Amino acid sequence: MSPVTPSAMAPAMSPPVSLLAAVRCIFVRDLRLALRRQADTLAAMVFFVMVVSLFPLGIGPESALLRTMAPGVVWVAALLSSMLSLTRLFADDHQDGTLEQLLLSAHPLAFLALGKIAAHWMGSGLLLALVAPLLALQFDLTPAACGVLVLSLLLGTPVLSLLGAIGAALTVGLRGGSVLLSLLVLPLAVPVLVFGAGAVEAYNAGLGISAHLSLLGALLVLALAAAPVVVAAALRIALE
């Protein structure tokens, strides 16, 4: 008697929800959760503002120095506050079992992860980019330079979220927490920092910004293509 294969027993069924609908569902859910837990979202932003404010206090208020320092300081603070908020990305879902359900879903985990990362970016990186002009005022940046800063942050913070999601997926549920995540992700995020801050510095020096912004865009495209797959692989490793 030939063995009965599962495909002979039941007709093939397509999942009841399309891929796009599933990703949109996860995206909207995570956004809604972030809006309900405003304290977590705002805490990262307040951290960003505080770190940026600490630098002039430590280095001195001389305005020429501050104007030179501003892009780097804002970018480093954006990096650090992104790292802080990334531990939230998978931690809550891991604790209540939602993450395992996502792994069991019929849809590719990479797309579902991309939905979560997109929602996380809107609650962290996007807010940082919107708050940055206020901080640029503290450092006496010209409005045009401030615009370049915001543009570089809008291009760069999604890359930080994507790279950080790899670290968050690798470290989900571990003791090390956000320090370990920062240790893993910050070396990978250095090119984003270099080109992001470099764009504003190039503008201030009168050089063109197109090279820096193009490279940031290239990093974004590369991260969008590669990071979700790596995040999915890391989640499967973490949740075996």
Next chain:
Amino acid sequence: MRPAVNNWFHFAAASRFYPLAGRLIPWFYGAAALLGALGLYLGLWLAPTDAQQGEAYRIIFVHVPAAWMSMVVYLAMAAWAGVGLVFNSRLSSMMACALAPTGASMTFLALWTGALWGKPTWGAWWVWDARLTSELLLLFLYIGFMSLHASIDDVRRADRAAGLLALVGVVNVPIIYFSVKWWNTLHQGASVSFTKAPSIATPMLMGMLVMALAFWAYCIAVALVRVRALMLEREQHTAWARETARSA
């Protein structure tokens, strides 16, 4: 009839690789010592004084091999981690874990000898140019690999997670290698490349290549010693490991 696939995976068993590694280690240590002695003789005695840098350039015979090994060991570590992820083999991941501290110390050595060389020649212990920065990032990647592995209690999950991290970080190695071509850096460009004749004097080149082989043999020997220790530690529940530990 023995299936052909056994030949490829014959030494994937720790019980078979352990004695093989034990037999190989003295040869690699011996090769490292001989090649090192020859290379130092070529470099410190035979190679002429440099026209611009005088005798200070002779640290090249440690700096360049260490830097080359830092990149090669990372590629080897990432390759073994990849093999471990694909074939789900324990020994490949153990090899990756064994290579990590060696690679980190090579990177540290390259950075320090570079600083010692930079002070008399460039006037600065450190500059933030592309090659130095990317080599420093390589050190952070090694440290990240080791700390991720250490912070996960389940050793197989640790192997897989750290292996994935190593594969993600491998993109840094071409950046280090090509950094002197892509950016205006203070660091010297490539004198030795695959595509054109070397622009460095032959005795210096010979000394550098012999020292590079010596460092390579040394790194292999040290990694084999470390992987033998890892094998005994991780497989301590098996009969062969207990037998080996008892007879040692």
